[in-house]
Each structure stands twice: as C-alpha cells, then as structure tokens.
Amino acid sequence: xxxxxxxxxxxxxxxVLFAAAALLYFSRDVVFSLSITVKSVLxxxxxxxxxxxxxxxxxxxxxxxxxxxxxxxYVVFVGYVVxxxxxxxxxxxxxxxxxxxxxVALGYLVRGGSVSLSRRQATGVVAALLxxxxxxxxxxxxxxxVSYAVETESSVTVEPIETDRPADYGERxxxxxxxxxxxxxxxxxxxxxxxxxxxxxxxxxVPGERVWVDYxxxxxxxxxxxxxxASREFGVEASVPISTNATESxxxxxxxGGDCESQRDSPTLIxxxxxxxxxxx
Numbered sequence: 001x002x003x004x005x006x007x008x009x010x011x012x013x014x015x016v017l018f019a020a021a022a023l024l025y026f027s028r029d030v031v032f033s034l035s036i037t038v039k040s041v042l043x044x045x046x047x048x049x050x051x052x053x054x055x056x057x058x059x060x061x062x063x064x065x066x067x068x069x070x071x072x073x074y075v076v077f078v079g080y081v082v083x084x085x086x087x088x089x090x091x092x093x094x095x096x097x098x099x100x101x102x103x104v105a106l107g108y109l110v111r112g113g114s115v116s117l118s119r120r121q122a123t124g125v126v127a128a129l130l131x132x133x134x135x136x137x138x139x140x141x142x143x144x145x146v147s148y149a150v151e152t153e154s155s156v157t158v159e160p161i162e163t164d165r166p167a168d169y170g171e172r173x174x175x176x177x178x179x180x181x182x183x184x185x186x187x188x189x190x191x192x193x194x195x196x197x198x199x200x201x202x203x204x205x206v207p208g209e210r211v212w213v214d215y216x217x218x219x220x221x222x223x224x225x226x227x228x229x230a231s232r233e234f235g236v237e238a239s240v241p242i243s244t245n246a247t248e249s250x251x252x253x254x255x256x257g258g259d260c261e262s263q264r265d266s267p268t269l270i271x272x273x274x275x276x277x278x279x280x281x
C-alpha cells in the first residue's frame with residue numbers, strides 16, 4: 001500500500017533535527033570560545049526567542065516547528081547546565097521539576113489562547129534578546145580567559161632505592177612544582193590545564209631521556225570548570241629514574257623549556273609545558 005508523505009513536514013522535521021545537532025555541538029565548548037555562563041544564557045535566550053516565534057507565526061505548521069525548536073533548545077540548555085555546573089542530585093531534580101512545571105504551564109496558556117503577541121511586540125522582544133546577547137558576548141570577549149601560572153622547584157633530590165627486585169633502574173615519584181589556574185572574570189569558564197612532559201639531560205647512564213611528568217592524581221580530580229574570580233592550584237609530579245645500585249642521592253636541577261639535546265654540566269630535569277602558550281606564565 002502506497003503511503004502519502006508530506007514532503008514539507010519531512011523537511012521541517014529534518015530542519016529541527018539539524019538544529020538540535022547544531023545546538024549540541026555548540027554546547028560542547030569547542031567553538032566560539034565563550035564562557036560557560038554566557039553559553040548557558042544564550043541557550044536560554046534562544047529558547048525564549050523560538051517560543052516567541054511560535055506564538056507569532058501563523059503560517060502552515062511553522063508555529064509547531066518554532067515550538068519544537070524552542071523545546072529542543074531548552075532541553076540542550078538544561079543538559080548543558082547539569083553537565084557543566086554539576087548542581088548535584090537535589091539541584092538536578094529541582095531543575096527538572098521546575099522545567100516540567102514550566103512547560104505544563106506554557107502548554108496550558110498556549111492551548112487556552114491566554115498568551116498572544118503581535119508581530120510588533122514579538123519584534124521588540126527578539127530585538128531585546130539580541131541586544132542582551134550582544135552585550136554578554138562583548139563582555140565575555142573583553143573579560144579575558146583563564147590564565148595558567150607554572151612554578152617549578154629549583155631542584156629535586158632523588159634518594160637511593162632499597163629493593164630486592166632484579167632491575168637496573170627504579171623510579172622515585174617527586175613533587176616538582178605547581179600549576180595555578182586563575183579566572184579573573186565573573187563568568188564561569190572551561191578549565192583546560194596545559195599538558196606536561198619531561199626529559200633528562202646531563203645524565204649519561206640513565207636509559208632513555210623521557211620522564212613521566214603529570215599532575216598529582218592523589219588530590220586532582222580533573223575538574224573541567226572554574227568559577228568566576230576563582231583560583232585553583234594543582235601539584236605537579238615527576239617519576240625520576242635512579243639506579244637501584246645507587247648508594248647516594250642524586251640532585252637534578254629543574255629547568256623549564258623543551259631543549260633536551262643540549263648538554264648540561266649537571267643532572268637536569270627539563271619540564272615542558274604545552275597548550276596555549278599565550279595563557280601560560
């Protein structure tokens with residue numbers, strides 16, 4: 001049996017689907033370099049704009065499309081807030097409950113015809129939303145990004161290893177510095193700590209020059225956001241090799257940089273800090 005398919009409605013559905021995909025991509029914090037606060041507000045304002053469009057548009061099923069876009073935008077907004085702000089179980093429950101009440105109330109008002117806007121009023125609302133969005137984006141752009149300050153110790157001493165294992169070399173895990181992330185503006189931003197690596201120079205008898213350098217995982221829970229005006233400090237550790245036959249401590253000078261090829265007069269641990277160098281001190 002041949003079924004009749006409304007081509008127009010199919011295209012509308014595809015449009016809503018692609019709009020949902022675009023909103024999800026926007027919420028991944030990989031485009032536009034906006035703060036988490038501004039992205040949350042923009043998603044909510046987009047929800048309001050689409051809802052206003054649904055109230056105003058009277059042509060064909062475009063009002064349904066506008067309401068569908070409004071609903072999709074709000075769902076993405078709620079998901080983004082929950083993921084990025086982590087309000088906890090109670091906060092998430094309250095947000096979902098309030099959202100359910102909001103949409104039931106809006107549906108009741110729309111069905112009863114209690115809410116209506118003229119085209120002039122709708123244009124004014126959308127214009128106001130655009131002004132607010134522009135102001136927020138401008139403030140976000142001039143507010144600066146998260147800065148990272150890297151401080152390393154001047155040297156690190158590795159003590160001999162006492163072990164019965166038949167190995168030529170062991171490792172000592174040592175704290176060698178800190179990385180401090182600072183958000184100088186009022187908006188919550190994404191936190192992306194710079195990558196770390198290390199190498200040795202001035203030591204000929206150590207097999208391999210690469211050294212494991214990373215953040216202290218005992219107290220580091222890999223946060224991915226930082227509140228406005230906040231600073232967070234993360235310890236940096238290195239696993240420095242030492243011969244299992246060594247009977248005396250070895251002191252390594254610590255140097256920032258990436259040149260592992262040049263000779264050093266004394267054992268040196270070189271720490272390389274990657275990432276966005278313009279935000280790293």
